[in-house]
Amino acid sequence: xxxxxxxxxxxxxxxxxxxxxxxxxxxxxxxxxxxxxxxxxxxxxxxxxxxxxxxxxxxxxxxxxxxxxxxxxxxxxxxxxxxxxxxxxxxxxxxxxxxxxxxxxxxxxxxxxxxxxxxxxxxxxxxxxxxxxxxxxxxxxxxxxxxxxxxxxxxxxxxxxxxxxxxxxxxxxxxxxxxxxxxxxxxxxxxxxxxxxxxxxxxxxxxxxxxxxxxxxxxxxxxxxxxxxxxxxxxxxxxxxxxxxxxxxxxxxxxxxxxxxxxxxxxxxxxxxxxxxxxxxxxxxxxxxxxxxxxxxxxxxxxxxxxxxxxxxxxxxxxxxxxxxxxxxxxxxxxxxxxxxxxxxxxxxxxxxxxxxxxxxxxxxxxxxxxxxxxxxxxxxxxxxxxxxxxxxxxxxxxxxxxxxxxxxxxxxxxxxxxxxxxxxxxxxxxxxxxxxxxxxxxxxxxxxxxxxxxxxxxxxxxxxxxxxxxxxxxxxxxxxxxxxxxxxxxxxxxx
Numbered sequence: 001x002x003x004x005x006x007x008x009x010x011x012x013x014x015x016x017x018x019x020x021x022x023x024x025x026x027x028x029x030x031x032x033x034x035x036x037x038x039x040x041x042x043x044x045x046x047x048x049x050x051x052x053x054x055x056x057x058x059x060x061x062x063x064x065x066x067x068x069x070x071x072x073x074x075x076x077x078x079x080x081x082x083x084x085x086x087x088x089x090x091x092x093x094x095x096x097x098x099x100x101x102x103x104x105x106x107x108x109x110x111x112x113x114x115x116x117x118x119x120x121x122x123x124x125x126x127x128x129x130x131x132x133x134x135x136x137x138x139x140x141x142x143x144x145x146x147x148x149x150x151x152x153x154x155x156x157x158x159x160x161x162x163x164x165x166x167x168x169x170x171x172x173x174x175x176x177x178x179x180x181x182x183x184x185x186x187x188x189x190x191x192x193x194x195x196x197x198x199x200x201x202x203x204x205x206x207x208x209x210x211x212x213x214x215x216x217x218x219x220x221x222x223x224x225x226x227x228x229x230x231x232x233x234x235x236x237x238x239x240x241x242x243x244x245x246x247x248x249x250x251x252x253x254x255x256x257x258x259x260x261x262x263x264x265x266x267x268x269x270x271x272x273x274x275x276x277x278x279x280x281x282x283x284x285x286x287x288x289x290x291x292x293x294x295x296x297x298x299x300x301x302x303x304x305x306x307x308x309x310x311x312x313x314x315x316x317x318x319x320x321x322x323x324x325x326x327x328x329x330x331x332x333x334x335x336x337x338x339x340x341x342x343x344x345x346x347x348x349x350x351x352x353x354x355x356x357x358x359x360x361x362x363x364x365x366x367x368x369x370x371x372x373x374x375x376x377x378x379x380x381x382x383x384x385x386x387x388x389x390x391x392x393x394x395x396x397x398x399x400x401x402x403x404x405x406x407x408x409x410x411x412x413x414x415x416x417x418x419x420x421x422x423x424x425x426x427x428x429x430x431x432x433x434x435x436x437x438x439x440x441x442x443x444x445x446x447x448x449x450x451x452x453x454x455x456x457x458x459x460x461x462x463x464x465x466x467x468x469x470x471x472x473x474x475x476x477x478x479x480x481x482x483x484x485x486x487x488x489x490x491x492x493x494x495x496x
Contacts (some may be wrong), residue, residue: 002072003128003159004060004069004070004071005069005070005157005158005159005257006063006067006068006069006157006158006159006160006161006164007067007068007069007070007155007157007164007180008066008067008155008156008164008165008168008178009153009154009155009156009178009179009180009181009184010153010154010173010176010177010178010179011151011152011153011179011184011187011188011216012151012152012153012176013152014152015152015154015171015173016172017051017171017175018154018171018173020173021170021171021172022130022132022134022139022141022154022171024473025132025133025134026132027124027127027130027131028131028132028133029130029131030128030129030130030131031127031129031265032122032127032128032129032262032269033050033051033126033127033129034126034127035048035049035050035124035125035127036048036049036106036122036123036124036125037049037122037123037125037182037185037245037408038092038114038120038121038123039092039111039120039123039182039185039186039191039192039215040092040093040094040119040120040121040192040195040361041118041119041120041121041186041191041192042092042093042094042119043091043092043093043094044059044180044182044183045057045058045059045091045092045093045182045183046058046059046070046180046181046182046447047088047091047092048125049078049106052077052078052106053075053076053077053078054074054075054076054077054078054080054084054088054089055072055075055085056072056073056074056075056091057070057071057072057214058070058071058091059075059180059487061323061402063161065165066178066429067161067164067165067178068168068178068180069161070180073091074087074088075098075451075488076459077241077279078102078104078105078106078109078110079103079104079105079108080104081102081103082099082101082103082104085099085104085109085113085376086099089113091474092119092120093122094117096100097113097116097117097142098200098471099113100112109259110122120125121186121189121191123146123185123189123191124146124147125144125145125146125185125344126142126144126145126146127142127143128143128199129142130142130272130438134156134167134170134171135166135167135170136158136160136163136167137156137157137158137163137164137167138157138158138252138255138310139154139155139156139167139171140153140154140155140156140157141153141154141243141367142154142155144185144188146188146189147189147468148160149188149189151184153181153184154171154173155181156168156171156351164220171308177216177217177218177221179216179217181340182215183215183216183217183267184216184258185215186214186215186216187216190214190483191215192214192215193212193213193214193215193220193239194212194213194266194300195210195211195212195213195222195260195263195265195266195495196210196211196213196265196266196267196268196269196490196493197209197256197257197259197263197265197267197268197269198209198259198268198269198270198271198486198490198493198495199253199256199268199269199270199271199295199297199486199490200270200271200273200485200486200489201231201253201270201271201272201273201275201276201297202231202273202275202330202331202332202400203228203231203232203250203273203274203275203330203331203332203333203353203355204228204229204231204232204330204331204332204353204354204355204400204455205226205227205228205229205331205400205454206226206227206229206249206252206253206256206263206376206460206488207225207226207484208223208225208226208227208256208259208260208486209221209224209258209284209486209487209490210222210223210224210225210263210265211490212245213495215496217495219490219491222263223259223263224282224417224486225254226400227256228400228454228455228458229245229249229252230245230248230331230355231245231246231248231275231331232251232274232275232331232332232353232355232356233245233276233355234244234359235275235278235279235355235356236355236356236360237333237359239278239279239280240279240280240281241276241279241281241282241285242285244379245369246285246288247276250285250288250289250292250293253270253289253293253295253297254289254292254293255294255323256346257293257294257295258293258427266494267493267494268295269298269490269493269494270289270295270296270297270298271298271299271300271305271337271485271489272285272286272297272298272299272300272489273299273300273302273305273330273332273333274302274330274331274332274333274349274351274353275317275331275355276297276299276331277301277302277332277333277420278297278332278351282299284400285297286299286491301349302335302348303327303347303348303349305333305335305349305485306326306328306335306336306346306347306348306349307337307344307347307486308485308488308489309326309327309328309335309337309484309488310337310339310344311484311486311488312398312481312483312484312485313326313396313398313481314326314339314396314486315483315487315488316421316422316481316482316483316487317394317396317422317479320340320393320394321393322340322392322393322394323338323339323340323384323390323392323397324338324339324340324392324393324394324395324396325337325338325339325392325394325395325396325473326339326396326397326398326481327395327396327397327398327469327485328397328398328399328485329353329354329397329398329399329402329462329465329466330353330354330374330399330400331354331355331356331458332351332353332355333349333351333352333353333475334348334349334350334352334353334383334465334469335347335348335349335350336348336349336350336385336386338392347463348385350382350383350385351382352379352382352465353465354422354458354459354462354465355458355461357378357379357465358457358458358460358461360375360378361375361378361461362373363375363457363458363460363461363464364457364460365440365441365442365455365457366438366439366441366444367438367460368442369438372434372438372464375464376436376464376467376468377397379464379468380466380468381467383472384464384470385491386469386472386473387472389472389473391473391474391475392475393475394479395470395473395475395477395478395479396478396479396480396481396485397425397466397469397479397480397481398480398481398484399457399462399484400452400455400462401455401462401463401465401466402425402462402466402478402480403415403420403480403482404450404451404452404455404459404462405421405425405429405430405433405459405462405463405466405480406419406420406425406480407421407450407451407452408433408448408449408450408451409423409425409429409433409450410423410438410450411449412450413449413450414447415450415452417482420482421479421480421481421482421483422479422480422481423479423480424477424478424479424480425477425478425480426476426477426478427467427470427471427476428466428473428476430463430466430470431467433463434460434463434464434467436448437459437460437463438460442456442457443456445459466478
């Protein structure tokens with residue numbers, strides 16, 4: 001009787017304490033083998049040939065905590081019958097072609113059936129496997145060579161999933177992603193990766209992210225950039241998007257869509273935020289974008305914008321003990337999310353943005369202290385919903401205003417997300433930067449090292465909003481996140 005087993009596996013060069021723990025054990029067996037895997041871009045089924053035997057495993061189920069249960073379903077000697085070949089192709093989720101033979105040896109299977117399919121890849125693999133007994137489980141440490149690539153992998157398996165989890169936790173590896181061997185192998189040789197793009201259409205800027213999801217589920221960034229188009233220019237007075245800002249923004253989105261397609265992205269998701277929520281003619285804009293480049297912009301609610309931003313930020317910072325507030329300042333609104341770790345307790349959006357405040361108080365150039373004080377008073381009124389709230393254990397800020405403030409603080413000639421992300425801005429930083437911007441015209445601001453030139457007009461208003469939030473929440477400093485809703489949108493739309 002064949003009993004399915006629960007498995008957990010991770011890949012990497014070093015495993016830290018887990019390497020030390022296994023080195024303390026005596027191996028139960030050591031195997032050195034050459035194998036051929038047949039991998040599919042459409043399936044993660046385990047199909048391998050070892051010692052002249054075709055071995056097929058099927059994924060039965062996945063537990064709530066991510067363990068996978070695999071069942072051996074076939075083991076056959078070569079040559080194998082055409083009916084067995086058809087079963088293998090079905091397991092790999094590819095269309096079964098007309099088979100010219102009644103039976104196939106390995107070379108015939110690879111050359112005549114596997115290689116002609118763009119969805120299949122034969123991979124020659126050498127393994128040096130060291131087996132251990134660990135807490136009632138079989139643990140395996142393997143050196144893997146595939147094509148010109150090499151890696152290591154640790155696997156733990158048993159019939160009882162509770163034993164597997166306990167053993168993995170004992171190795172200190174439970175926080176790692178569980179990656180089956182076929183998925184890890186595809187990622188290692190670069191097969192089965194899929195590309196997707198997302199566009200975030202804001203009131204002041206359009207953000208574009210293009211990434212590749214490997215077979216193991218990990219994302220690799222290809223493009224991440226923003227273009228200031230000032231879509232919301234004139235929106236406050238007219239209540240509608242104006243023709244010139246619309247054209248600038250549509251042109252930017254079309255260029256981003258073209259770039260995604262040049263990279264062979266399978267799909268593009270686009271969302272619109274505050275400016276499109278407020279504009280009376282947002283449907284006209286949405287239709288114009290779709291007509292120009294075939295991308296459909298979905299106008300999302302302020303609450304959804306806040307949720308996506310919160311989850312994007314929390315996935316990029318260390319765990320916070322206690323309450324956490326994430327806010328994102330934009331051109332037309334500011335989103336707040338209150339929570340603990342990944343749990344959201346409350347979220348809302350305030351129609352307060354850098355573009356509107358800039359236009360209302362003329363903050364695009366140098367202003368005197370009286371004008372600035374009036375702007376601060378108005379911002380404080382708009383942020384009255386923060387009054388009386390307890391000071392959070394952590395405050396994280398997102399958006400173009402805060403990342404530019406951090407860039408100016410660090411005098412970055414070239415923007416570096418590695419420096420900006422996770423950096424701190426305190427009250428002294430903000431007050432110094434506000435004074436720097438207040439006393440300069442837009443042209444003079446463009447000469448400031450670290451400031452994106454197209455943000456020169458709105459950066460003072462953005463800094464004032466950030467400073468007011470810090471004061472109302474009783475914090476001396478905040479943490480800057482370079483991430484944005486586009487990061488979470490990519491995962492939610494295309495992560496499975």
